[in-house]
Amino acid sequence: MKLYNSAMPAPNPRRVRIFAAEKGIDLPLEEVALAKREHKSDAFREKNSLGQTPVLELDDGTPISESVSICRYLEEIHPEKPLFGRSALERAQVDMWLRRVEFALMAPVGNFWRHAHPYTAKVVKQFNEFGESNREGVAAAFRWFDRELEGKNFILGDYFSIADITALCTVDFAAFAGLEMPDGTPHLHAWHARVSSRPGAAA
Amino acid sequence: MKLYNSAMPAPNPRRVRIFAAEKGIDLPLEEVALAKREHKSDAFREKNSLGQTPVLELDDGTPISESVSICRYLEEIHPEKPLFGRSALERAQVDMWLRRVEFALMAPVGNFWRHAHPYTAKVVKQFNEFGESNREGVAAAFRWFDRELEGKNFILGDYFSIADITALCTVDFAAFAGLEMPDGTPHLHAWHARVSSRPGAAA
Numbered sequence: 001m002k003l004y005n006s007a008m009p010a011p012n013p014r015r016v017r018i019f020a021a022e023k024g025i026d027l028p029l030e031e032v033a034l035a036k037r038e039h040k041s042d043a044f045r046e047k048n049s050l051g052q053t054p055v056l057e058l059d060d061g062t063p064i065s066e067s068v069s070i071c072r073y074l075e076e077i078h079p080e081k082p083l084f085g086r087s088a089l090e091r092a093q094v095d096m097w098l099r100r101v102e103f104a105l106m107a108p109v110g111n112f113w114r115h116a117h118p119y120t121a122k123v124v125k126q127f128n129e130f131g132e133s134n135r136e137g138v139a140a141a142f143r144w145f146d147r148e149l150e151g152k153n154f155i156l157g158d159y160f161s162i163a164d165i166t167a168l169c170t171v172d173f174a175a176f177a178g179l180e181m182p183d184g185t186p187h188l189h190a191w192h193a194r195v196s197s198r199p200g201a202a203a
Numbered sequence: 204m205k206l207y208n209s210a211m212p213a214p215n216p217r218r219v220r221i222f223a224a225e226k227g228i229d230l231p232l233e234e235v236a237l238a239k240r241e242h243k244s245d246a247f248r249e250k251n252s253l254g255q256t257p258v259l260e261l262d263d264g265t266p267i268s269e270s271v272s273i274c275r276y277l278e279e280i281h282p283e284k285p286l287f288g289r290s291a292l293e294r295a296q297v298d299m300w301l302r303r304v305e306f307a308l309m310a311p312v313g314n315f316w317r318h319a320h321p322y323t324a325k326v327v328k329q330f331n332e333f334g335e336s337n338r339e340g341v342a343a344a345f346r347w348f349d350r351e352l353e354g355k356n357f358i359l360g361d362y363f364s365i366a367d368i369t370a371l372c373t374v375d376f377a378a379f380a381g382l383e384m385p386d387g388t389p390h391l392h393a394w395h396a397r398v399s400s401r402p403g404a405a406a
Contacts, residue, residue, distance in 0.1 A: 049347065049350075049351065050303065050307060050347075058292075062292070064292075064295050064296065064299055065299055065303075066298065066299045066302040066303065068298065068302065069295050069296075069298040069299035069302060070295070072294065072295050072298050073291060073292070073294075073295035076291035076294065076295070077291060088276060088279035088280060089261075089265070089267075089276070091275065091276075091279065092267050092272050092273070092275055092276035092279070093267065093272075095269065095271065095272040095275050096267055096268055096269045096272040099269040099271065099272060100253065100268075100269065104253055107310075115333070125336075127330060127332060127333035127336065129330060129333075130318070130330035130332075130333035133328075133330065144252065144253075147252075148252065
């Protein structure tokens with residue numbers, strides 16, 4: 001088993017690295033250089049026809065793509081220290097929060113990165129006015145997230161989950177793209193400091 | 204247990220209705236009228252702070268939002284006839300395909316609907332040139348999906364899963380929005396006819 005990985009700042013491979021580190025899984029990495037467009041090569045597209053990292057390759061060669069799907073597989077084969085929830089209801093709530101973070105926060109961050117950042121302007125056609133409009137959407141999502149975090153250590157309360165990992169990778173990638181957490185979001189800032197201080201965050 | 208539902212053409216509540224029908228779960232529905240903006244009311248936002256349908260309300264009042272998270276909960280409490288996969292690897296592959304359909308196909312359909320359709324122009328600020336650009340993205344995604352379906356009855360081969368349900372709801376919503384499956388996609392057309400003919404598709 002090995003992970004086709006891309007280094008920081010790519011947020012999606014980082015999700016898997018943190019997930020594996022939190023569970024104590026040693027995952028061999030093979031770098032796929034996004035700057036060299038290696039993820040768009042024919043050879044890599046045989047592993048993932050969408051040309052995206054990360055991809056987990058099993059020992060028999062079977063590829064699994066999508067960061068969250070890779071984490072689900074790791075959770076199945078290493079169930080100890082569950083990060084997708086510990087009961088039917090909690091698993092639904094972790095999944096709900098994971099999706100909320102992806103659709104409400106990661107999506108506008110991605111739109112900004114894709115359509116308004118100078119880096120991506122070099123490789124794709126941008127709609128800059130649309131891209132810039134996501135600044136406000138991201139700020140509004142940060143404020144919503146801040147309200148939801150009030151009184152909680154982690155997104156699910158006292159239980160650290162893959163929803164926190166996804167949110168951490170999203171917030172850090174947003175900052176890399178130039179979208180910092182806004183002022184007046186104390187719960188968000190406290191949560192971010194809390195999850196960033198975990199050893200796994202450095203994975 | 205009841206489902207806060209919104210009628211066709213809303214694709215996300217439909218995903219849950221089909222999922223429940225396929226598993227033989229009788230799910231009482233309470234309509235939330237999107238045209239009347241009932242999903243954005245303070246009362247509904249107490250169930251889902253993002254103001255979106257569907258929401259599953261448990262008998263103790265606990266709300267679960269996000270269509271896929273609701274389906275995961277239903278799968279947990281009614282495990283018979285699994286639609287999320289039957290083994291660790293298959294569950295990862297179902298999840299991978301579910302996410303591929305959402306990110307590669309549903310996302311550009313949503314962008315078109317949000318930014319280029321006359322209906323949404325009445326309620327939100329649009330970036331029309333960006334919205335229109337998604338026509339080609341959707342067509343490209345349909346062609347990718349067609350290639351992936353070659354030789355398969357369902358997305359996972361002979362196994363019908365929530366990935367098929369999500370893709371069906373996406374393709375039908377795309378058509379509603381004016382984005383029909385392009386010519387030259389025979390595997391996609393055959394798959395669509397196959398999944399549309401299942402009784403659950405009418406739910």
